[in-house]
Amino acid sequence: MQRSECQLCGGEAVFLCKAALYPGAEREIARCGACGAAFYSPLPDDSELSNCYQTAYYGGFLDKYWKDYRKGLRLGAELKRLKPAGRYLDVGCALGTMLAGVRDASGWEVFGTEFSAETARTGFEINGVEITAAPALGAAGFKADSFDYIFANNVIEHLPDPRRFLEEAKALLKHGGCLRLTTPNGANDLSPNELLWKKKGAVLVTRHGGHIWFYSERSLRIIFGKAGFETVAFRGFHFLDALKSRGLWPGALRRFEERRRRPPRRADAPAASTSQTRSAIPPETSRAVDSALALWRRLFRLPGLTFGGDFDILLRANKT
Ligand SMILES: [Zn+2]
Numbered sequence: 253m254q255r256s257e258c259q260l261c262g263g264e265a266v267f268l269c270k271a272a273l274y275p276g277a278e279r280e281i282a283r284c285g286a287c288g289a290a291f292y293s294p295l296p297d298d299s300e301l302s303n304c305y306q307t308a309y310y311g312g313f314l315d316k317y318w319k320d321y322r323k324g325l326r327l328g329a330e331l332k333r334l335k336p337a338g339r340y341l342d343v344g345c346a347l348g349t350m351l352a353g354v355r356d357a358s359g360w361e362v363f364g365t366e367f368s369a370e371t372a373r374t375g376f377e378i379n380g381v382e383i384t385a386a387p388a389l390g391a392a393g394f395k396a397d398s399f400d401y402i403f404a405n406n407v408i409e410h411l412p413d414p415r416r417f418l419e420e421a422k423a424l425l426k427h428g429g430c431l432r433l434t435t436p437n438g439a440n441d442l443s444p445n446e447l448l449w450k451k452k453g454a455v456l457v458t459r460h461g462g463h464i465w466f467y468s469e470r471s472l473r474i475i476f477g478k479a480g481f482e483t484v485a486f487r488g489f490h491f492l493d494a495l496k497s498r499g500l501w502p503g504a505l506r507r508f509e510e511r512r513r514r515p516p517r518r519a520d521a522p523a524a525s526t527s528q529t530r531s532a533i534p535p536e537t538s539r540a541v542d543s544a545l546a547l548w549r550r551l552f553r554l555p556g557l558t559f560g561g562d563f564d565i566l567l568r569a570n571k572t
Contacts, residue, residue, distance in 0.1 A: 255282075256282050256293045256294070258284035258286065258287060258289060258291075258471075259291075259295075259413075259415070260284070260287055260289050260414075260415070260471045260474055260475050261284060261286050261287040261289075261471065261474050262286075263284045263285055263286025263287055264284070264285055264286070265282035265283055265284040265285065265289075265290075265291070265293065266282060266283065266285065267280055267281075267282055267293075268281045268282055268283040268290055268442075268446060269281050269442075269445055269446045269449035269450065270449055270455045271292075271442070271445040271449070271455060271456065271457070271458050272455055272456060272457040272458075273292060273296060273300070273303075273304060273457070273458075273461075273464070274303045274304045274457060274461055275457060277300075277303070278455050279292050279293075279296075280292070280293050281293065281442065281445070281466075284471070287468060287470050287471035287474055288438075288439075288468030288470050288471055289438060289465065289466065289467050289468050289471035290438055290439075290442055290465075290466040291464060291465050291466065292464045295412050295464060296412070296464060297412065298387070298412070301410075301412070301462060301464070304461040304462035305368075305461070305462060313346050313347060313349070314347075314529065314532045314533050314534070315534065317349055317533045317534060318534070318536055320349040320350045320353070321349050321350065321352060321353040322353060323350050323353060324349065324350035324351060324352060324353020324354040324355075324356070324357070325353040325354075325356060325357040326353075326357070327350070327353070327354050327357075327358075327403075328353055328354040328355065328356065328357025328358035328360070329357045329358070331354065331357075331358040331360055331400075331401060332357065332358045332359065332360075334401075335360075335400060336359070337359065337360060337361075338358075338360045338361070338400035338401065339360060339361045339362075339363070339398060339399045339400055339401075340354055340358070340360045340361070340362045340363070340399070340400065340401050340402075340403070341362075341363045341364070341365070341394070341399045341401070341402045341403070341424065342354070342362070342363070342364045342365075342402075342403045342404075342405070343364075343365050343389055343402060343403065343404040343407055343421070344365065344366060344367070344404060344405065344406070344407040344410075345364030345365065345366055345375070345381075345383060346366060346371055346375065347371060347374060347375035347378055347379060347529075348364045348366075348375040348376070348378075348379045348381035348383050349375075349378075349379055350405075351363075351364045351379065351381045351383075352379040352380065352381050355381060360400075362381060362382075363381075363382055363383075363384070363394070364381055364382065364383040364384070365383065365384050365385075365386050365389060365392045366383050366384070366385055366386075367385070367386065367387055368385065369385035371383075371385075372384065372385040373385075374526050374529055377526045378526065378529060378530055378533075388416075388417075388420070389417055389420040389421060389424070390416070390420040390423075394424050395424075396423050396424060397423075397424070397425070397426050397427070397571075398424060398426070399424050399425050399426065399429055400425075400426060400429050400430070401429060401430045401432065402421050402424065402425060402429070402430070402431045402432070403431075403432045403433075404417075404421070404431070404432070404433050404434075405433075405434050406434055406435060406436070406460075407433070407435075408433060408435050408465070408467075409435050409436055409438075409441070409463045409464070409465045409466070409467065410462050410463060410464065410465075411464075411465070412464065414465060414475060415475050415478060415479060418431075418475060418476065418479035418481065419479050421569075422479055422480055422481065422569045422571075425569040425571075426569075426571075427569065427570070427571040427572060428568060428569065428570070428571075429568070429569050430484075430566060430567065430568055430569075431481065431566075431567040431568075431569065432564075432565070432566050432567075433563075433564075433565045433567070434562055434563065434564050434565070435467060435472075435562065435563050435565070436460070436463065436466070436467075436561065436562050436563070437467075437469075437488060437561055437562060437563055438465065438466025438467040438468055438471075439466065439468065440561045440562075441458065441459055441460070441463060441466050441561075442458065442466040444456075444459065444504075444505055444508040444509075445458055445459075447505060448505065448508075448509060454509065456508075456509065456512040456513070457512050459508070467563075469486060469563065472486075472563070472565070473486070476565075476567055480569070480570065480571075481567035481568065481569060481570075482567065482568045482569075482570055483565065483566075483567055484566040484567060484568050485564075485565065485566040486563065486564075486565050487563065487564045487565075488561075488562070488563060488564075489561070489562055489563075489564055
């Protein structure tokens with residue numbers, strides 16, 4: 253049994269199961285006995301990670317264009333109540349659809365970063381938001397102490413060095429500024445792989461390609477503290493998703509197995525042109541239905557409950 257050191261807490265991690273980082277790339281996953289985080293062991297480097305992503309990976313985001321835009325409007329309205337003017341950064345903003353919503357509702361200055369230059373350019377053309385293409389937050393060229401609010405939606409589970417990311421985000425925030433993170437509940441994200449490995453020795457690509465960390469609440473609180481953040485709120489959401497991943501929903505594991513065994517789409521699929529992308533945005537959906545659904549989802553975003561499929565976290569940078 254392979255043992256390795258946990259980069260988050262320094263504890264000892266032992267073999268948990270095998271999984272595929274991308275089709276054909278079988279790897280071992282270890283779980284730390286001290287903080288509960290699981291991770292690919294050894295952690296893949298950037299060149300190996302690039303095999304997990306398609307060039308034009310944003311295609312799937314267009315289906316939920318209006319949902320994302322309105323999510324931005326709701327957050328923008330919250331920010332405006334917080335402060336009449338400010339600077340907002342969305343890390344890994346894809347096409348910047350949510351960013352456009354934040355801009356329209358808050359009047360704040362908004363910025364985005366994106367690792368894919370192609371996605372950044374298309375996002376600017378479609379949504380008119382400034383998106384910097386950069387491989388890492390620290391390389392995007394922003395000034396220290398210059399942001400009031402940074403949002404990183406499903407980012408930290410992809411990064412080989414999450415502590416470096418937190419430190420970079422903290423450097424960019426003003427004193428008292430907020431970092432909002434969403435990330436999968438790792439136990440949940442990895443659960444189908446773990447169950448199918450234990451039952452049948454099946455080695456399958458994880459639910460979302462490119463996830464290399466499977467965080468526990470404890471492991472996250474440890475790295476937030478080490479990076480000098482105060483945890484203001486820590487919530488679980490997506491409860492139905494949690495039941496499905498844990499095999500507690502009829503047929504969910506079988507469907508996971510079937511879907512993960514299908515041949516992958518080509519990694520080098522040609523990028524769509526801006527006009528093709530624009531025409532793939534569905535017609536505007538009903539705003540009333542969207543608001544009602546958002547309210548419904550909020551009921552399931554409960555403080556103190558971390559069973560949910562994802563974590564929603566608010567941190568504050570105290571810099572004195
Ligand atoms: Zn650990």
